[in-house]
Amino acid sequence: MFGVDIGGTGIKGAPVDLDQGALSDARYKIDTPQPATPESVIDGVHQVIEHFGWSGPVGVTFPGVVVDGTTRTAANVDSGWVGLDARGMLGDRLGLPVVVLNDADAAGVAEMTFGAGRGRGGTVIMLTLGTGIGSALFVDGHLVPNTELGHLELHGHDAEKRASVKAREDEDLSWEHWAHRLKKYLAHVEMLFSPDLFVIGGGVSRKPDKFLPLIHGISAEIVPAELQNSAGIVGAAMAAAKL
Known part of the structure; x- marks a missing residue:
């Protein structure tokens, strides 16, 4: 499986061995765009996934409240995330099955x-x-x-x-x-x-x-x-x- 972690300063991701609970390859990280608008951050997520040539389901974390794929708050990223169907936007951009959840969760x-x-x-x-x-x-x-x-x-x-x-x-x-x-x-x-x-x-x-x-x-x-x-x-x- 593949995970991407969106943070206020960096976007990082890697394939994961879920039998071991460990990364199966060295993580790839880029700086979070400033301002961290939905479009620019989603482009960053795409870049991280593309680095590995991943083509399966993707989990994406977000630094704020996420309910049913919608981002409700945006403390350390652009306010354009508030009320956004992040799961839908990511799915459209990546062309892959996506789940979005709170980063700390x-x-x-x-x-x-x-x-x-x-x-x-x-x-x-x-x-x-x-x-x-x-x-x-x-x-x-x-x-x-x-x-x-x-x-x-x-x-x-x-x-x-x-x-x-x-x-x-x-x-x-x-x-x-x-x-x-x-x-x-x-x-x-x-x-x-x-x-x-x-x-x-x-x-x-x-x-x-x-x-x-x-x-x-x-x-x-x-x-x-x-x-x-x-x-x-x-x-x-x-x-x-x-x-």
């Missing part, structure tokens, strides 16, 4: 199946830290879709404006300063949902030693995503396999 499903959440019951929250903060909420292994916990208000701001990787980079924060912000965000989410486990994903999951030891006072277990930044691609391919 895809990553979470992959982690619950093949990674850090495998076999875990109770309440598990996957947080993808990147341009924004994506979230996936699971109760006894069942996904509650489109939670968008990155937009919880924290000290008068969207949480992702304070605690995302982009915020750390834009403000040139030290790991310690950023970990302090992230801890405040995790404490807020924990107060609301009392999870048993936080899984931290996104590219920063490759560097857990830089920040996880600096986070204290959270009751839930906190672990890095095992599939790291490939989780969204794997989850997208899992969704494509159901077409």
Whole structure:
């Protein structure tokens, strides 16, 4: 199967071995066009798929709420995505069967199946830290879709404006300063949902030693995503396999 992960800064994809839950070829990534209009991003998705000569079903993740193939929000891409039949547009452009789903939900499903959440019951929250903060909420292994916990208000701001990787980079924060912000965000989410486990994903999951030891006072277990930044691609391919 094949998965494509649309992010605020990059569009990446690869064929996936669903027996192993791993990429079966090195991923191909391009920069997300700016502005990230539907037409330009969909052209980018086409470029990624064309790179591999893929001709089967495709799963595509999107950084926002997705309901029945329609994109409802667009926090880190162009507002033209709001209310768009993304599945229809992608299907027309690619000429392939397509499924579209929230990016963090895809990553979470992959982690619950093949990674850090495998076999875990109770309440598990996957947080993808990147341009924004994506979230996936699971109760006894069942996904509650489109939670968008990155937009919880924290000290008068969207949480992702304070605690995302982009915020750390834009403000040139030290790991310690950023970990302090992230801890405040995790404490807020924990107060609301009392999870048993936080899984931290996104590219920063490759560097857990830089920040996880600096986070204290959270009751839930906190672990890095095992599939790291490939989780969204794997989850997208899992969704494509159901077409």
